[in-house]
Amino acid sequence: xxxxxxxxxxxxxxxTALASVxxxxxxxxxxxxxxxxxxxEINTKHSNQRYLPDITLSPLITAFTDMKEALHEVEAVIIxxxxxxxxEVSKQLKPYWHEDMLVVHATxxxxxxxxxxxxxxxxEELGCSEGHIVVLSGPxxxxxxxxxxxxxxxxxxxxxxxxxxxxxxxxxxYFRVYTNRDLVGVELAGALKNIIALGAGMSxxxxxxxxxxxxxxxxxxxxxxxxxxxxxxxPLTFSGLAGIGDLVVTATSQHxxxxxxxxxxxxxxxxxxVLNSMGMVVEGxxxxxxxxxxxxxxxxxxxxxxxxYHVLFEDMDTKTAVEALMGRDKKNxxxxxxxxxxxxxxx
Numbered sequence: 482x483x484x485x486x487x488x489x490x491x492x493x494x495x496x497t498a499l500a501s502v503x504x505x506x507x508x509x510x511x512x513x514x515x516x517x518x519x520x521x522e523i524n525t526k527h528s529n530q531r532y533l534p535d536i537t538l539s540p541l542i543t544a545f546t547d548m549k550e551a552l553h554e555v556e557a558v559i560i561x562x563x564x565x566x567x568x569e570v571s572k573q574l575k576p577y578w579h580e581d582m583l584v585v586h587a588t589x590x591x592x593x594x595x596x597x598x599x600x601x602x603x604x605e606e607l608g609c610s611e612g613h614i615v616v617l618s619g620p621x622x623x624x625x626x627x628x629x630x631x632x633x634x635x636x637x638x639x640x641x642x643x644x645x646x647x648x649x650x651x652x653x654x655y656f657r658v659y660t661n662r663d664l665v666g667v668e669l670a671g672a673l674k675n676i677i678a679l680g681a682g683m684s685x686x687x688x689x690x691x692x693x694x695x696x697x698x699x700x701x702x703x704x705x706x707x708x709x710x711x712x713x714x715x716p717l718t719f720s721g722l723a724g725i726g727d728l729v730v731t732a733t734s735q736h737x738x739x740x741x742x743x744x745x746x747x748x749x750x751x752x753x754x755v756l757n758s759m760g761m762v763v764e765g766x767x768x769x770x771x772x773x774x775x776x777x778x779x780x781x782x783x784x785x786x787x788x789x790y791h792v793l794f795e796d797m798d799t800k801t802a803v804e805a806l807m808g809r810d811k812k813n814x815x816x817x818x819x820x821x822x823x824x825x826x827x828x
């Protein structure tokens with residue numbers, strides 16, 4: 482399917498990068514922002530300096546502060562709002578949404594208060610089935626995408642036709658897109674890896690070296706997979722782009738807000754000072770709070786997420802958190818993949 486016009490809600494770094502991908506395909510892109518100054522900058526200077534400095538945007542990208550204007554005659558809408566704003570943005574989208582409109586979200590987190598996945602929140606507000614929603618995830622720093630660095634992501638939907646539409650919408654010569662039917666797994670992987678990225682940053686901030694970070698990423702992936710399977714995800718998803726791919730890039734790159742925030746915490750900076758210095762949302766912090774509640778709800782151990790929760794919300798020293806992890810009872814490495822779990826996906 483050829484798309485002619487799409488909307489991106491909102492105009493942060495990742496939203497701007499995805500708008501650039503679409504514009505490079507000749508698609509007219511309407512970006513919605515609440516900030517009139519940002520709208521004027523995008524429309525007159527073709528830049529978004531706060532989020533992506535020194536990048537020139539395509540003239541095919543036009544910004545609006547009016548939702549109705551932003552959604553006029555668009556065939557697809559991409560929601561890239563912070564998790565805390567997803568419900569409100571979806572409510573504003575509702576009057577202009579129709580069943581033929583493709584809805585893709587690229588937000589990695591949960592609605593903290595309800596512990597619901599982002600696709601669930603969007604479908605509730607639009608009054609449609611979750612099968613209408615597509616999630617885009619994978620290892621993809623906005624700073625590299627806007628420079629047309631080769632990038633590979635995954636789009637997932639409960640309905641194959643919707644995933645294929647999203648694949649057609651985004652895929653170009655430098656932005657490769659795979660499809661996946663495991664919406665739950667892709668969404669959980671994208672959200673939960675931010676917690677492990679915070680931990681990796683803390684480890685680096687403490688100066689613990691490569692051994693510690695490799696162990697943290699490996700056991701972190703086991704932790705993510707364990708809770709994911711309990712919530713209905715396919716364990717193989719966590720070995721793919723949305724899982725290990727996104728985990729590696731988020732936990733090892735200085736482009737990563739979560740890694741940078743964790744590094745500052747590891748150096749002993751107070752949480753509020755870290756947040757003030759970032760200037761953008763650090764989704765891993767909200768996700769850690771949600772994961773703590775989810776692990777209790779499902780009765781699944783998430784030791785790394787638990788210790789990071791103690792650091793973020795209970796003023797635990799980062800070194801003490803590491804000691805608690807290293808001092809846990811002896812375990813079998815493969816305990817996370819029980820025979821029951823294996824058979825669930827091989828019958």
